[in-house]
Amino acid sequence: MSNTKELEVLIIGAGPIGIACALECKKRNWNYVVIEKGALTNSLFNYPLNMTFFSTSEKLEIDDIPFISNNPKPSRTEALEYYRRVVTSNDLNINLYETVSGISKSISEFTVKTDKGMYGTKHVIIATGFYDIPNYLNVKGENLPKVMHYYKEAHPFTLQNVAVVGASNSAVDCALEIYRKGGNVTMIVRDDAIGERVKYWVRPDIINRIEEGSIKAYFNSEITEIRKHEITITTPEGPKTLQNDYVIALTGYRPNFEFLANAGITFSKDEKHIPTYNAETMESNVEGLYLAGVICGGMETHKWFIENSRIHAKLIAEHIEKKVS
Template sequence: MHIHDVIVIGGGPCGLAMGIELAKSGLDYLILEKGNLTESIRRYPRRMRFFSTAENIEIGGLPFAISEVKANRNEALQYYRKVAGYFDLKFKLFVDVDRTEKQPDGTFLVYSNDGQVFQSKKVVLATGYFDVPRMLNVPGENLPHVSHYYDEPFKYSYTNVVLVGGSNSSVEAALELYRHDAHVTIVHKEADFRTKVKYWLVPDVKNRVKEGKIHTRFNSITKEIEPGRMLIENIETGETEWIPADFVFLLVGYLPDEHLLFRCGIVLDPLTKVPTFDPETFETNIPGLYLCGTVMAGVFTEKIFIENGRDHAAAIADHINGRDVRKVKELIDRI
C-alpha cells in the first residue's frame, strides 16, 4: 500500500487550505472528501450570501475577485473549485471516512465506509460541522416534511412554513420565504432574534414582523411535530399551542462529528465536545493526528470560521515539517 506523507480528511475551505500548505512543502498528500469539493457550501441555501467579506475567505493567497463586497454561495463554490485546480490539489471525492487507526510503526490506516483503506504518516481532520445537525429530540422530528436544512423558497409558496431558531439561517430563510408567498412563523426559545444575526437583515425582519407579514413565537420551544401542525410551549407561561405547519425547518445549528473523532481515538470533553489538541500545533492526543478548522470547536461552532480556520493549516504544516512553532511565536513576540 502506498504511504502518503499526509492524508487530509475533508475537502472544504480549510481542508483545501491544508492541501495548499502541504503542496507548497513538497509533501505527498491526499485529500479525502465524502462529497464533492466544499460540499458543505454546496448544501447552503442557494441564495445565501456570506457574512465575511470576500478577502476574508480567500485561501492560498489567491484573490477572490467579485463585484460585491460579500460573496454568495455560487461565487464561493466557483472560487474554491478554481483554487483547487490552480494548485492542482490531489483529492479523492465521495470517500466517506469511517475511522483512522494508528499502527505500531507510527503510520495511520484510514478506513472508508465503502471498504477502501489508505495509509499515511500523518492525518489532518478538517471535516467541519455542517453534516451533523443539532437535534431537538422531539416526536416527529424525522417526519418527511421536517428538515434541518433549508434550500430555496419556490417549493413552499402558499404553504405554512415554521422555522425553528433565531439566528442567520432562520432569519434569511424567513425573509426569502415571505417574499415568495409562504406563510412564515418563526419559533425561537429566546425573547428576540440572536444578536449575531447579520446586521443588514435585522431591520428587514423586524419590520416584516411589525407589519404582521412574518409571525413569531418567542420564548417558545418545540414539543411535538405532526403532519400539518406543530405543538409549541411558551417557556414563561407554560401555555401550549398547535400552529399550522405544512413544512418545518429546524435551523438550530450544527455540530462537528463527535462520533468520527471518537472512532479516531481523540478524547473529547463530555460536556462541550471540544476535542483534545495543542492550541499552537493543533495536534491531538494522538501524535501525528491534527485538527484543522471548525472540527475543533465542539459546541462552540460560532468561534471558528473560514477566516480563522484557514490559518490553522500553516501551523500544522510547520509542525509536520519539523518547524518549532513555539520558538517562532516567541521570536515574533519579542520583535
C-alpha cells in the first residue's frame, strides 16, 4: 500500500523496556517507531499515586542513564519523571494513543495495522507488559459499578466499607492506605497468609494491623457474590455476609495472550502459558518477532520486571544487528 510507512523495527509498548529498545535502535541509526495505546509508561502511570518501588533507583535505570531519587526506594512520580526525561532528552520516536489491531507477516516483512495507519517493518518487538487485563473473580455481581480492579488513591473510600481482595503488594498497599484515610477495610485472601513477596518493610505493618483488629482479614476465603450493599464470602467457618460499599479486587493481571497468538506466537502447554522465545536472542517462534520484558513470563507475572529484563533490549538489538550486517 502506498500509504504504508516502512521501518526497520517497530516496537509495541512504551514502558521502560520498550523505551530501552528504542534507545538501542537510535544508537544504531535504525528507522524505528514505538507504538503505545496509552500514555507514556502507561502501566506506571496507572499505578497508585503514592506507590513506592521495591527496587532501588539504580536498578530501574535503562542504558546507564542515571536515575536520581530522593529516597532509597523511588516513588511513582519520580519514575514517571525519569522515563519521561529519558524519552524527551533522547528525542525518541514514540507514537502515543495509537492502538495496534493486528500483525501479519509475508515472507520477508511484517505488516502492522493500527487505528491510525499501516506500517511495514522487518522486525517487531512486543513489550506490552501485563497490566491491561485483570484476573477477574468471575462471580455474580462483579460487573457492578462498586467493583474495581485498579486502585489509585484512598480518599474516595473514607468512611466506606471496603473489601480488598488479594494479599500481594498492591492489595496490601491499598488496604493500609484506605485504613489510614478512615475507611473500614476487610481483606479477603484466598491463601492462608499475607503474600511472602510483599515488600519487607510493609509486611510487618499489615500483619500488625490485622492482629490488632484495625483491618479485618479472612484467610482461606473467597467472595462468592457481590450485591449493591453487601458481599457473601466463603470462609473455613462457613459462608458470611458482610456490609459493603466497594470491592477492590487486586488479584493480579495477565498478558494479552490473544494478541500474541494472533501474531503467530505459540505457548507452553501448562498453566504458566509462557510464550515461545529464544532466551539468548528474545526472538519468538516467529522469525523477526521478538518479546521483551514481563510479557515473556506468561502467567508468571512476577518472574520478569524492569530490574532483570532491561537486558532484553540489548539482546534483541544485537541479534537484529547480526542479521542486517
